[in-house]
Amino acid sequence: MYFEKSKGFPENFLWGSASAAYQVEGAWNEDGKGISNWDQFVRIPGKTYQATTGDKAVDHYHRYKEDIRLMAEMGLKTYRFSISWPRIYPNGRGEVNEAGLKFYDDLINECLKYNIEPMVTIYHWDMPQALEEAYHGWENRQIVDDYVHYAKTLFKRYGDRVQYWITMNEQNVFTKHGWLEGMHPPGKVNEFKTFYQVNHHANMAHAKTVIALKEMYPQAKVGASFAYGPTYAIDNKPENAMAKADYDDLNNYFWLDVYAYGRYPVVAMKYLESKGIAPQIEDGDMEILKKASQLVDFMGVNYYQTKTIEYNPLDGVQASHEMNHTGQKGTAKVQGVPGLYKIPFNKHLPTTDWDWAIDPMGIRMCCREITSRYALPVIISENGLGAFDKVEDGQVHDPYRIAYLKAHIEELKKAIDEGCEVLAYCTWSYTDLLSWLNGYQKRYGFVYIDREEDENSGTLKRIPKDSYYWYKKVIKSNGEEL
Ligand code: BG6
Numbered sequence: 376m377y378f379e380k381s382k383g384f385p386e387n388f389l390w391g392s393a394s395a396a397y398q399v400e401g402a403w404n405e406d407g408k409g410i411s412n413w414d415q416f417v418r419i420p421g422k423t424y425q426a427t428t429g430d431k432a433v434d435h436y437h438r439y440k441e442d443i444r445l446m447a448e449m450g451l452k453t454y455r456f457s458i459s460w461p462r463i464y465p466n467g468r469g470e471v472n473e474a475g476l477k478f479y480d481d482l483i484n485e486c487l488k489y490n491i492e493p494m495v496t497i498y499h500w501d502m503p504q505a506l507e508e509a510y511h512g513w514e515n516r517q518i519v520d521d522y523v524h525y526a527k528t529l530f531k532r533y534g535d536r537v538q539y540w541i542t543m544n545e546q547n548v549f550t551k552h553g554w555l556e557g558m559h560p561p562g563k564v565n566e567f568k569t570f571y572q573v574n575h576h577a578n579m580a581h582a583k584t585v586i587a588l589k590e591m592y593p594q595a596k597v598g599a600s601f602a603y604g605p606t607y608a609i610d611n612k613p614e615n616a617m618a619k620a621d622y623d624d625l626n627n628y629f630w631l632d633v634y635a636y637g638r639y640p641v642v643a644m645k646y647l648e649s650k651g652i653a654p655q656i657e658d659g660d661m662e663i664l665k666k667a668s669q670l671v672d673f674m675g676v677n678y679y680q681t682k683t684i685e686y687n688p689l690d691g692v693q694a695s696h697e698m699n700h701t702g703q704k705g706t707a708k709v710q711g712v713p714g715l716y717k718i719p720f721n722k723h724l725p726t727t728d729w730d731w732a733i734d735p736m737g738i739r740m741c742c743r744e745i746t747s748r749y750a751l752p753v754i755i756s757e758n759g760l761g762a763f764d765k766v767e768d769g770q771v772h773d774p775y776r777i778a779y780l781k782a783h784i785e786e787l788k789k790a791i792d793e794g795c796e797v798l799a800y801c802t803w804s805y806t807d808l809l810s811w812l813n814g815y816q817k818r819y820g821f822v823y824i825d826r827e828e829d830e831n832s833g834t835l836k837r838i839p840k841d842s843y844y845w846y847k848k849v850i851k852s853n854g855e856e857l
Pocket of ligand 1: 395544545602761803812817
């Protein structure tokens, strides 16, 4: 829509930035922390770029005070971070690790000292390895109880100070990479039936956690964060429009509808049943999903790119289980599901060095869709640019990141003018960090960290980039000065 004048961002808008425990903390085996599935997975040869690990990461565990002080100087309103489950429960369940609980107490208190609202992600992919060994983690329904027990421990300890809770980070991504693509733990490929079962377990864990939180802290705000890639049909051929509908049902609404409505999309379920890969749903599950969907306060959106969809014939392109993890532009491949859809590149959009489409309007699409389809407020829990950065005379000039963020914030502002209720915008990421499979060279932060792929490289010194100073002005002007 076109509005002559923008109303701008609301007064109490939460300008934020984000991180995740495994990607920043390091201290992988300190103070009683248990081993996570990622601690294990990164040690399998060939899994990560140049065999990088999060053993040390960017040492946020020891340097969080310095990091939060920089946030305060920037004027950050909210810091989204995740809690490492094996730091709290080294074995996933059973005895709690007081040193782990204390670390997050200190982290939360440090945020509050500077009036930075802590936004806590309960699960950002690092599951206790003990649970993998005991019962294959998410594959077993037992994880629902263990997850809820872990989450309740967090609510008991931090619920008096933490208002915003995110149950799951990108359930669609960690399950797809874990059970279909072999790229995340447990590294399985094309295990479709298990994939849908795992997702049902994760949905139940999310739902029961939402209900538990609201029983303990009715005022708390809770939702899940979804990796949302809105779609365009490649053209106006009806078969391509139908392929887009298929893609959305199976890749977007399959999660969004559960979080917001407590149900699976009808067409997607018919398809799964026809293939014999639908999840086993127990009596009472759908009621629990429904109840939780009525309690969630927002939809968390991690937005990076849109997808273009085209019909893919039965003898068409398959998933190649490959991605561009090197930053060598142009090496990504077109992927698809024969008989349904494929995902060609969008020739109208520029791409990053890792072949991710850059489409600022997509962030508005996310907000619009969530507003129209679900009538839920939105928290942008991630948005950012992974790029090669370099230090020049002790400074990091990243005009490309500023341009990227500026364009996305402009579109977000339009979404707000259009009536979307947007509560927060968290960039990805605050400091540079381990980009899972892409090592440390794919940098996202406002704050450069002096380290490279090698564990012993660099001083871990923090250097605010140009984008740091730019975002400081954005926050100060409440999004007016972009
Ligand atoms: C999201 C994750 O998928 O995107 C983050 O929640 C991740 O943890 C970010 O780092 C960017 O992805 P990548 O693969 O470039 O690190």
